[in-house]
Amino acid sequence: MNIGIDLGGSHIGVGIIDGCNLLNTVDKFFTEEDRKDIENAIIRNIDELINNVLNQSNLNITDVQKIGVSSPGTVIDGKIRSSNLGLNYFDLKSVLEEKYKLPVKVRNDGKCAALAEKKYGIMKDYDDCVFVNIGTGVGGAAFIGGKLLEPKRFSGFEFGHMTIEKDGILCTCGKKGCFERYASIKSLKTRIVNKLGLNGVDISGQYLREVIMPKYHDEIQEEINDFIEYLSIGIGNLIDIFEPEIICFGGSFSYYEGHPVFNKFIEELKKPNSTFNGTIPEIKTAYLKNDAGIIGAVIDE
Numbered sequence: 001m002n003i004g005i006d007l008g009g010s011h012i013g014v015g016i017i018d019g020c021n022l023l024n025t026v027d028k029f030f031t032e033e034d035r036k037d038i039e040n041a042i043i044r045n046i047d048e049l050i051n052n053v054l055n056q057s058n059l060n061i062t063d064v065q066k067i068g069v070s071s072p073g074t075v076i077d078g079k080i081r082s083s084n085l086g087l088n089y090f091d092l093k094s095v096l097e098e099k100y101k102l103p104v105k106v107r108n109d110g111k112c113a114a115l116a117e118k119k120y121g122i123m124k125d126y127d128d129c130v131f132v133n134i135g136t137g138v139g140g141a142a143f144i145g146g147k148l149l150e151p152k153r154f155s156g157f158e159f160g161h162m163t164i165e166k167d168g169i170l171c172t173c174g175k176k177g178c179f180e181r182y183a184s185i186k187s188l189k190t191r192i193v194n195k196l197g198l199n200g201v202d203i204s205g206q207y208l209r210e211v212i213m214p215k216y217h218d219e220i221q222e223e224i225n226d227f228i229e230y231l232s233i234g235i236g237n238l239i240d241i242f243e244p245e246i247i248c249f250g251g252s253f254s255y256y257e258g259h260p261v262f263n264k265f266i267e268e269l270k271k272p273n274s275t276f277n278g279t280i281p282e283i284k285t286a287y288l289k290n291d292a293g294i295i296g297a298v299i300d301e
């Protein structure tokens, strides 16, 4: 048995994994109080969730072989730097190893999801794959010859921060014109909300998908077309760099398969001269959806 932990910007999920099977999961959202001392809140919430999930599964910590954590942001030697969570090289790996006396691995969430899709999901029969997580931001990972590419110094694969527009919108990373400022679901949502005057309204992912159906397109045509155009330019760049057999989309964009916006994006990509070699790989969405982080966190690579 292994324990997978999905540390997100707004909540923590913990699951018990037996081989490829996710047996039980529990989760908890951060409170405003938690955010005042986020490091201690993370440790406290993880402890509570591990106890709960072990109890639910009739297991003890001694039945567990290892712990894996899927984390947002940059992870170096188990230390997390995340502007989203306000963590500055927080050494979660050492804290958990000390507490549970088990081996602990902390890895970037895009890579965890990619590993899960590669091992058990939609990419499992392919050697050369690119996984692109599109949600609040844009992240991902690449496999060549079945092997996850991992640079030594930093996380790498900051797909979301490749410059797509000269002198473009300022990004949270400090650069201007980053891909994720134009092609993340958050950027699309922000533009639609502003255009339709929906500020202050809580827009769910499902509501956004309904609003951008063709029947509503007139008023928000430009916003939708821009999203599709920037997305296809960025993904075209990734195809030219990696020449994958398959591109798999995770994050909230994984719920768009079959949606007119998704179909139009593929049409755009298929246009002549969208890619250097004039061919596009299989374009699929993630199979494991929200469980990918917990499952991928305990995969050895």
Ligand SMILES: [Zn+2]
Pocket: 160, 161, 171, 172, 173, 174, 175, 178
């Ligand atoms: Zn950026």
